[in-house]
Amino acid sequence: MSMNVTTNVYRNFINGEWQESKSAEQITVINPADTSTPVGRIQSSTAADLEAAVEAADAARKEWRSLSGAARGDFLYRAAAILEERAEEIAETATKEMGKTLPEARGETQRGIAILKFYAGEGMRKTGDVIPSTDASAFMYTTRVPLGVVGVIAPWNFPVAIPIWKMAPALVYGNTVVFKPASETAITAIKIIECFEAAGFPKGVINLVTGAGSVIGKGLAEHPKVQGITFTGSNNVGKGIGLTALERGAKYQLEMGGKNPVIIAADADIEQAVDATISGAFRSTGQKCTATSRVIVEASIYDAFREKLIEKTKDITIGNSLEQEVWLGPIASEAQLQNCLHYIQTGIEEGAKLILGGEQLTDGDYEKGFYVQPTIFEDVTTDMVIAQEEIFGPVIALIKVDSEEQAIDVANDVKFGLSASIFTKNIGRFLQFAEEMEAGLIRVNAESAGVELQAPFGGMKQSSSHSREQGEAAKEFFTSIKTVFVKG
Numbered sequence: 001m002s003m004n005v006t007t008n009v010y011r012n013f014i015n016g017e018w019q020e021s022k023s024a025e026q027i028t029v030i031n032p033a034d035t036s037t038p039v040g041r042i043q044s045s046t047a048a049d050l051e052a053a054v055e056a057a058d059a060a061r062k063e064w065r066s067l068s069g070a071a072r073g074d075f076l077y078r079a080a081a082i083l084e085e086r087a088e089e090i091a092e093t094a095t096k097e098m099g100k101t102l103p104e105a106r107g108e109t110q111r112g113i114a115i116l117k118f119y120a121g122e123g124m125r126k127t128g129d130v131i132p133s134t135d136a137s138a139f140m141y142t143t144r145v146p147l148g149v150v151g152v153i154a155p156w157n158f159p160v161a162i163p164i165w166k167m168a169p170a171l172v173y174g175n176t177v178v179f180k181p182a183s184e185t186a187i188t189a190i191k192i193i194e195c196f197e198a199a200g201f202p203k204g205v206i207n208l209v210t211g212a213g214s215v216i217g218k219g220l221a222e223h224p225k226v227q228g229i230t231f232t233g234s235n236n237v238g239k240g241i242g243l244t245a246l247e248r249g250a251k252y253q254l255e256m257g258g259k260n261p262v263i264i265a266a267d268a269d270i271e272q273a274v275d276a277t278i279s280g281a282f283r284s285t286g287q288k289c290t291a292t293s294r295v296i297v298e299a300s301i302y303d304a305f306r307e308k309l310i311e312k313t314k315d316i317t318i319g320n321s322l323e324q325e326v327w328l329g330p331i332a333s334e335a336q337l338q339n340c341l342h343y344i345q346t347g348i349e350e351g352a353k354l355i356l357g358g359e360q361l362t363d364g365d366y367e368k369g370f371y372v373q374p375t376i377f378e379d380v381t382t383d384m385v386i387a388q389e390e391i392f393g394p395v396i397a398l399i400k401v402d403s404e405e406q407a408i409d410v411a412n413d414v415k416f417g418l419s420a421s422i423f424t425k426n427i428g429r430f431l432q433f434a435e436e437m438e439a440g441l442i443r444v445n446a447e448s449a450g451v452e453l454q455a456p457f458g459g460m461k462q463s464s465s466h467s468r469e470q471g472e473a474a475k476e477f478f479t480s481i482k483t484v485f486v487k488g
């Protein structure tokens with residue numbers, strides 16, 4: 001176990017052992033719902049710690065890739081079973097570290113278990129095709145080989161699901177892993193790695209190093225022995241990682257921001273559309289790359305939709321996410337809170353009309369955490385900053401349009417293209433939307449957030465590096481195809 005009970009200090013996992021950083025320095029992880037109760041302390045690691053982890057992963061890779069896919073999958077099945085036993089504890093830790101409500105964290109942990117099982121099964125599925133050769137006496141086929149050492153850089157907003165949906169395919173396809181979790185949620189990550197440890201993975205196959213992104217994350221992207229980098233997080237950091245990897249010929253995969261629209265067509269079921277808008281925009285306190293942030297409403301239905309949206313948003317209970325009756329938890333960190341408040345102020349200054357919320361909550365118990373009211377702007381035009389930039393907080397912009405065509409034009413008028421949804425009963429409209437919307441994830445009569453683990457996930461435009469994660473699509477990133485020509 002990595003936890004020292006008296007001091008709550010968590011360590012790195014390198015070459016099958018829990019190790020302190022050579023820096024002998026630690027970072028305190030706080031609870032955004034109540035900053036007076038730290039969750040624990042993690043290692044503030046150095047380049048030397050990272051070096052040891054990459055060396056361990058490099059040394060382990062030949063033996064790991066020589067196992068059958070089915071044998072590698074068995075390790076994942078065992079990790080899934082252990083995670084299942086520890087699910088409640090890990091969900092609680094995730095809630096304490098990043099502030100999403102306990103039911104959401106439980107759901108995410110169950111999703112992590114399902115992802116592990118899905119990729120465990122991948123070990124038994126096909127790895128190539130037989131392709132007819134033009135030479136009648138030859139046999140031609142494709143096979144897939146692992147990249148080698150893969151660096152996993154994960155964000156804090158899905159501290160269980162995202163690391164697992166990156167590590168599980170990396171491992172089952174034969175790669176070894178060095179994982180750098182987000183500092184805000186590193187203890188959840190460490191507990192997940194404890195499950196992998198208990199599943200008996202050979203030493204060096206999985207390594208975890210905590211510490212500053214600018215040291216450990218950047219060091220992973222630059223390391224010549226890391227052949228693949230998979231990243232989810234901000235656009236600025238992602239682009240830097242992409243450029244670094246490109247420069248040295250490593251493979252990279254980036255999942256970044258979104259500015260996801262929902263279109264409420266004139267024939268929408270208002271009740272359904274309002275519930276999905278609230279869930280899509282405010283669940284996880286708006287901190288999902290798939291969160292709804294622009295609500296594009298046809299004029300004929302605008303007033304009825306707006307009224308119901310305000311009425312239902314007012315019912316949202318805000319507080320410490322561990323409490324059962326709380327629907328909306330805090331924002332994950334002081335930096336994210338300031339970012340969100342900055343965008344709310346920008347919206348006011350650029351002339352959008354604040355019709356609900358907009359305030360930080362600081363009275364009573366709220367004083368100890370990073371709380372902001374769910375916030376709705378109207379009279380938003382598409383050129384405004386709040387209609388263009390990712391806010392990553394519980395803020396939505398209402399945009400009134402005159403037609404379905406205008407709605408799609410507005411929806412596409414951003415640099416991002418992750419997810420998008422429409423509420424309509426008209427088949428022609430939804431087909432047009434699915435065809436013309438520039439987004440990797442299209443949702444009809446469903447909220448913009450919500451990803452199924454067995455389906456490809458990723459964005460268009462600046463939301464991603466155009467690769468896809470999850471489902472069978474993950475194979476494209478975590479392996480290289482070899483074409484084999486055999487002459488008889």
Ligand SMILES: NC(=O)C1=CN([C@@H]2O[C@H](COP(=O)(O)OP(=O)(O)OC[C@H]3O[C@@H](n4cnc5c(N)ncnc54)[C@H](OP(=O)(O)O)[C@@H]3O)[C@@H](O)[C@H]2O)C=CC1
Nearest residue numbers: 154155181182183212213214217218233234237256289392
């Ligand atoms: N697409 C998504 O799901 C997410 C989008 N975001 C967007 O990004 C904004 C900022 O969030 P933030 O947490 O700062 O996102 P970052 O991109 O800074 O963090 C994501 C991960 O990258 C690491 N990292 C930070 N700097 C570097 C670097 N120079 N090289 C390599 N890795 C690095 C972080 O480590 P460390 O934690 O130690 O800094 C973390 O593990 C949010 O407001 C939101 O708009 C954020 C999270 C998820």
Ligand SMILES: O=C(O)CCC(=O)C(=O)O
Nearest residue numbers: 157288289290449450451
């Ligand atoms: O909506 C989801 O379930 C996944 C969202 C996601 O990947 C993210 O916010 O980073």
